[in-house]
Amino acid sequence: MDAAPPPGTTLMGMTATDFGTLLAALATLAVLIAIYMVMTVRDPMAKRVKALNERREQLKAGITASVTKRRAKLVKKNQTTDQMRSFLSNLKVLQDDQLKDAQIRLAQAGIRSKDWAVAVIFGRMILPIVIGGTAALLIYGVDFWPDWGPFKRFMAFAFALLLAYKAPDIYIDNKVQKRSAAIRKGLPDALDLLVICAEAGLTVDAAFNRVARELGKAYPELGDEFQLTAIELSFLTERRMAFENLATRVKLDAVKGVVTTMIQTEKYGTPLASALRVLSAEFRHERMMRAEEKAARLPAIMTVPLILFILPTLFVVILGPAACSISTAF
Structure with a gap:
């Protein structure tokens, strides 16, 4: 048997007690960092709400101020x-x-x-x-x-x-x-909530504001756009301009269809809830069609991995014992 190391043996100038103390200090530091990260969790909506409030102040300044003052307030040097x-x-x-x-x-x-x-x-x-x-x-x-x-x-x-x-x-x-994919995913739910708000008697800007609050955490991009649209509806002189800005900010044909519907209802006084209900059903059907399309493409996509990785392994498992038995017999 090998002799035990004499007491006081060091490694890189440190004893076993020093190593234990260092590991305990690192573990304590890791626990403190974990506690700090848990205690300082930030709300992801806080930054977006701050940006929207700044946008509200900019719009308010742009409407009430003169041309010179508007430029001084809107343009940040x-x-x-x-x-x-x-x-x-x-x-x-x-x-x-x-x-x-x-x-x-x-x-x-x-x-x-x-x-x-x-x-x-x-x-x-x-x-x-x-x-x-x-x-x-x-x-x-x-x-x-x-x-x-x-x-x-x-x-x-x-x-x-x-x-x-x-x-x-x-x-x-x-x-x-x-961003467009994230907005497309939550648009049918947003239209359903808009229908509920319209049938409850809310105005368009109040309905957009309510939907932005309800869907802000599930779909932050869509909530951000709806909140900004609600702010512009409250402050812009022409409501049509707010809807057109929404279509410009979102590169999505579905949003352009919603904007066209909103403009037509504002112009001709047609029922908003029925039009939005039809759009919501259409978008849900489109989302289901995209899911079915991806499912239909799956066999073709899986063909190459099946041939390259699964079939050779299957051949080895099935034919391997038979090949070993034949080689042993001969």
């Missing part, structure tokens, strides 16, 4: 954004229609600040220079991949330039698709 704007204006690359299109796409992605539109246009111009210059330095200057041929180097450099130019648009499009 951002030094970095102002520098980007002046730089792009000096290069004659900042166009109003391009800026408006970027603002609409950012609104569809859930980004309310208009300053980010200037940042997106600035990124489209700067990122190809930075990333393209880095790629050219690595490919042609440093010769980081010496075994690459001329065609492969050119394709890598062109791919880096294209990816750098499209990176802001790809990021925004991804956020727009995710």
Whole structure:
């Protein structure tokens, strides 16, 4: 038997008591961090409610103030954004229609600040220079991949330039698709609640506000849009403009159909509850059709994993013992 280590043996200058003390301290720190995270859970609706309240104050200032005061209250000076704007204006690359299109796409992605539109246009111009210059330095200057041929180097450099130019648009499009999918999922439930509110005698802005409160935690994106629409219905001079802003902020044909219905009911005085009930049934049927479509595609999607992973294993399990018996017999 090996002799026991003499008392006082150390490892990396620490005894067993020191190691135990260190582990106990780490465990205590982990428990404290866990308690702190549990005690400081933040309400996910608080940030959205704050943004909506700011939007309410901006709309109120825009209606009651003069043109000069309105500009002073609505436009928040951002030094970095102002520098980007002046730089792009000096290069004659900042166009109003391009800026408006970027603002609409950012609104569809859930980004309310208009300053980010200037940042997106600035990124489209700067990122190809930075990333393209880095790629050219690595490919042609440093010769980081010496075994690459001329065609492969050119394709890598062109791919880096294209990816750098499209990176802001790809990021925004991804956020727009995710947000639109989340809004589409909760739209039938929202229309059912709107029907109930309309039949209960609530006004349109009160109905939107009520639906936003009820569905805010289950569908935060939809609740955010409905709450903002309710605020705009309360403060804008034309109610049609509030509905059109909702259709602009959400890149979804179903929402455009709801907006068209709301505008027609406001204009011609047609019953709102019956129209919304028909739309809700149509959207639910459409959601069921999408689920059935995904279920119908499942056998075709599972064919490749079945052939590559399941069938070889099944053949080994079934034919393996027979092959071993045949080899032993011969």
